[in-house]
Each structure stands twice: as C-alpha cells, then as structure tokens.
Amino acid sequence: MxxxxxxxxxxxxxxxxxxxxxxxxxxxxxxxxxxxxxxxxxxxxxxxxxxxxxxxxxxxxxxxxxxxxxxxxxxxxxxxxxxxxxxxxxxxxxxxxxxxxxxxxxxxxxxxxxxxGVLGMTGLTAYFGLLRIGKPQKGDTVVVSGAAGATGSVVAQIAKLKGCRVVGIAGTDDKCAWLKSDLGLDEALNYKSPTFKADFAKATPDYINVYYDNVGGEILDLALARAAFRARFVMCGSISGYNNPNKEASAGIKNLFNVTAQRIHMEGFIVFDFLADYAEGRRELSQWLADGSLKRxxxxxxxxxxxxxxxxxxxxxxxxxxxxxxxxxxxxxxxxxxxx
Ligand SMILES: NC(=O)c1ccc[n+]([C@@H]2O[C@H](COP(=O)([O-])OP(=O)(O)OC[C@H]3O[C@@H](n4cnc5c(N)ncnc54)[C@H](OP(=O)(O)O)[C@@H]3O)[C@@H](O)[C@H]2O)c1
The missing domain is CATH 3.90.180.10 (Medium-chain alcohol dehydrogenases, catalytic domain)
Known part of the structure; x- marks a missing residue:
C-alpha cells in the first residue's frame, strides 16, 4: 500500500x-x-x-x-x-x-x-499569570490588553470572578461590544479609536492595580502612565512587536520610570513555570466552565x-x-x- x-x-x-x-x-x-x-x-x-x-x-x-x-x-x-x-x-x-x-x-x-483553549495552555496562561503574578484583590482595577483574544478573554473573566473592576482593550468595536455584553466587563476600549488615550484615562479614574499585558508597545506605555502605587504588571506577551523588527514591542515606551516612582512589580512568565500546578488550574477552570461563569x-x-x-x-x-x-x-x- x-x-x-x-x-x-x-x-x-x-x-x-x-x-x-x-x-x-x-x-x-x-x-x-x-x-x-x-x-x-x-x-x-x-x-x-x-x-x-x-x-x-x-x-x-x-x-x-x-x-x-x-x-x-x-x-x-x-x-x-x-x-x-x-x-x-x-x-x-x-x-x-x-x-x-x-x-x-x-x-x-x-x-x-x-x-x-480554556482548559489547555491558553486557560492556564490566563489563570496563573493573573492569579499568581497579578494577585488581583476585590475592588482592584484590572486592565487587560488583547482582551478579546484567547488568553485575554479568560483573564478578563477571571478578574471579574475575583470581584475586580475590569477594563478590556481590543481592536474593533464589535469585540468591545462582546466584552461588555457577553463577558460582563465594566469597560471595553478600542485602541484604534482616535480618542483612545482620553478613553483610557477616563476608564481608569482610580488608576490601574493590575495590568495584564498581551501586546506591549504603546498600550503598555499608556498603562505605565496610569499605574497605581504598587501596581502589578503581568508580562504575558508582546504581539505588537513579534513580526516587525522596526516596530519592536518596546517601541514607544516613555514611561518606564513609573516602575520606580509607583513601585510597580513587573514580572514576565511562561506558562510552563507552573507545570506542577496545572491540575489545580484545570480543576478550577473546568468548574467555572461547567457552572457557566466562564465563557469561551x-x-x-x-x-x-x-x-x-x-x-x-x-x-x-x-x-x-x-x-x-x-x-x-x-x-x-x-x-x-x-x-x-
Ligand atoms: N507567557 C506565556 O506563557 C504565553 C502563553 C501563551 C500566549 N502568550 C502570549 O499571549 C498573547 C496572546 O496570545 P493568544 O494566543 O491568546 O492570541 P490572541 O489574543 O487570541 O490573538 C492575538 C490578538 O492580539 C491582538 N493584536 C494583534 N496585533 C496587535 C497589535 N499590534 N496591538 C494590539 N493588539 C494586537 C489581536 O486582537 P485585536 O483585534 O484586539 O487587535 C489578535 O486577535 C500573545 O502575546 C502570546 O505570545 C504567552
């Protein structure tokens, strides 16, 4: 044969x-x-x-x-x-x-x-990055970039489950509408809108306690400028710079000194760092999926x-x-x- x-x-x-x-x-x-x-x-x-x-x-x-x-x-x-x-x-x-x-x-x-997706690497990346590094507390303002994507949409929902005020950032009005109406986010901002900078400041009146970064670049810079004292920055990914050597993820970062001024804890991770705890993460994600509190x-x-x-x-x-x-x-x- x-x-x-x-x-x-x-x-x-x-x-x-x-x-x-x-x-x-x-x-x-x-x-x-x-x-x-x-x-x-x-x-x-x-x-x-x-x-x-x-x-x-x-x-x-x-x-x-x-x-x-x-x-x-x-x-x-x-x-x-x-x-x-x-x-x-x-x-x-x-x-x-x-x-x-x-x-x-x-x-x-x-x-x-x-x-x-939600029970695989994506869900686990969201789960451990947010909970172990971001350490969200009830009432915190959590901002998520790439919020309508695979990882971001899970992060945003877990942050809501933890009682946070959640602001998502995405690239179309339709995605923003989905984030608010289906996933229940408090605010969703289109980073391609000409009023994005002003919208961002308006949506974070108490500044940012946790920023979950999937994209890097100028959105990260804006988040640095809006960081609250002792904010946690979860450095998950930098998709805005992946394919373009002339437009690196660090391009446009002007507010790095805020890490010092605001005592920001900025930490990168790879999901494999939490390999030993995958079973725990999957158990909780499965439970949220089963009871309908996590949508995908x-x-x-x-x-x-x-x-x-x-x-x-x-x-x-x-x-x-x-x-x-x-x-x-x-x-x-x-x-x-x-x-x-
Ligand atoms: N640390 C880890 O262990 C780990 C594990 C898995 C993934 N990651 C990272 O997590 C991030 C998300 O990955 P994913 O698989 O969940 O992908 P995804 O979010 O489902 O898809 C990527 C999204 O990024 C947004 N995007 C693309 N270019 C952009 C730009 N220049 N500026 C702003 N947003 C842009 C797009 O949505 P818009 O319409 O909103 O632009 C796109 O839908 C990536 O950076 C990835 O490398 C990290």
Missing amino acids: AAREIQTFVLAERPTGNVEVGKTFKMEKGPAPTADQLKDGEILVEALYALLRSPVAIGEKMRGASVAKVLASKNANVKEGSLVTGFTGWTEVAILGDKQFEVVELPEGAEVTDAL KATIVKGGLQQAEQAFSHLFEGKNTGKLLVEVKPYEANVGGSRL
Whole structure:
C-alpha cells in the first residue's frame, strides 16, 4: 500500500512585517510517519485542531500544538483512538515522544477544542499569570490588553470572578461590544479609536492595580502612565512587536520610570513555570466552565492544514475573537463523535 502523503509547513523566510501568505511559509508534501517507526514510549497521532505558533529557523517545521487522535501507540499509558494534546507542529501526522503529549480528559460539557483553549495552555496562561503574578484583590482595577483574544478573554473573566473592576482593550468595536455584553466587563476600549488615550484615562479614574499585558508597545506605555502605587504588571506577551523588527514591542515606551516612582512589580512568565500546578488550574477552570461563569469563543478556520498560513496572519490582523484554531480534520468525522 502506498504511504499516505501529508502536508507540513516550514518557514520559508522571516517576515519583516506582517506574514505574507504564499511567501513566509512553504508547504512541503511527503510520506506520513508510520506505526512501524514508533520507538518505545512514542505515539503516532493525527492532528484534528491546531493552534499556530512561531518562531522557528528558516526551513524548519512551524511550531504549534494540536489536539490529535492517536493512530498507533507504543506507550502503555495511551490507547489507539485516544485524544491527546501535543506539539505536533504544522503537520497532519506526527510521532510524539512520551514527554511531548498529554492525554485529554474532558470534563462534562467541554468541547474537544477546549483542550487547546480554556482548559489547555491558553486557560492556564490566563489563570496563573493573573492569579499568581497579578494577585488581583476585590475592588482592584484590572486592565487587560488583547482582551478579546484567547488568553485575554479568560483573564478578563477571571478578574471579574475575583470581584475586580475590569477594563478590556481590543481592536474593533464589535469585540468591545462582546466584552461588555457577553463577558460582563465594566469597560471595553478600542485602541484604534482616535480618542483612545482620553478613553483610557477616563476608564481608569482610580488608576490601574493590575495590568495584564498581551501586546506591549504603546498600550503598555499608556498603562505605565496610569499605574497605581504598587501596581502589578503581568508580562504575558508582546504581539505588537513579534513580526516587525522596526516596530519592536518596546517601541514607544516613555514611561518606564513609573516602575520606580509607583513601585510597580513587573514580572514576565511562561506558562510552563507552573507545570506542577496545572491540575489545580484545570480543576478550577473546568468548574467555572461547567457552572457557566466562564465563557469561551473559538474562531475555527476550516478547510484543512492548507489554511494554516492564512489563519496565522489573522492573529496579527486581529481577525479572531477568542481562540484561533485551524481545523485540520473535523473531530466528529474522525472519532464518530465519541466522548471520552
Ligand atoms: N507567557 C506565556 O506563557 C504565553 C502563553 C501563551 C500566549 N502568550 C502570549 O499571549 C498573547 C496572546 O496570545 P493568544 O494566543 O491568546 O492570541 P490572541 O489574543 O487570541 O490573538 C492575538 C490578538 O492580539 C491582538 N493584536 C494583534 N496585533 C496587535 C497589535 N499590534 N496591538 C494590539 N493588539 C494586537 C489581536 O486582537 P485585536 O483585534 O484586539 O487587535 C489578535 O486577535 C500573545 O502575546 C502570546 O505570545 C504567552
């Protein structure tokens, strides 16, 4: 039988601005890895839904995680047909070593894509970044940038659950309306509005106790200028500077001295720093999801892995609300809709 041919995306050239479809990435076709190549502890998986991450070296497979179905297993802890999450990269079929995946156990009411979203790395990033670094107190003013995105929308909701006054920042009026009407934020500001600076000051009359930063750049600078005494700045990401060497995330930062003047605690983190506590985070996130106090939205780009490069550019153009995922292969069609 002829080997199955699969698609994989590699980095063709490093973008100097936004990613360019058909230029930044190159799709390579080749034979899929097979079960007879598995070594002890490894599993062979087929990606169902993928989230997309960069950066990598030129010619290397693009990074990303997916929720995937196990096609074959040489790992005693995983059976064929199970669902796992793992770092497959932008490809359709991959072999994962025993430390490269987690078995998916979805609580009642959860959807398969939640394994990458609210119950996966996204939710955990929001949970630990806000609660362990931001340490929000009841009545605090919490400002979240990238608030309508995957991480930001979870952060904003947890801050509301903790009794804070929450101001979200996003790039369209529709996203701002969603943040206020569906997620219950106190204020939502469009950073592309010509009145944004004034709106920001008006929305933070008591200044900012916790700023959760997903974007960096000028929005971070405005937040520094509005920081309250002993504010906590959670440095989660700087998407405004990721692809553009001439417009780094630090560009436009003029208010750094406020870190000293206001005794700001500014701390960066990577979600893996909290690996030992993932179970605790997932338990609480699952509970909030089950009782309806945590809502999620996913923007799912359908049409297979070939949509990955277009989808990736959506992240920088703000076309997603909530988690952006590529449907490599629909879940229902794959596993007959069976639950775990
Ligand atoms: N520290 C960690 O462990 C960790 C883990 C995961 C993710 N992250 C970081 O968390 C951040 C959010 O990631 P995510 O996966 O949840 O993505 P996301 O927020 O779902 O999507 C990115 C959003 O960023 C906004 N954006 C894009 N360019 C922007 C710009 N120049 N200025 C302001 N906003 C811009 C867009 O929304 P608008 O329409 O609002 O512009 C876009 O929808 C990223 O910086 C990511 O690197 C960190």
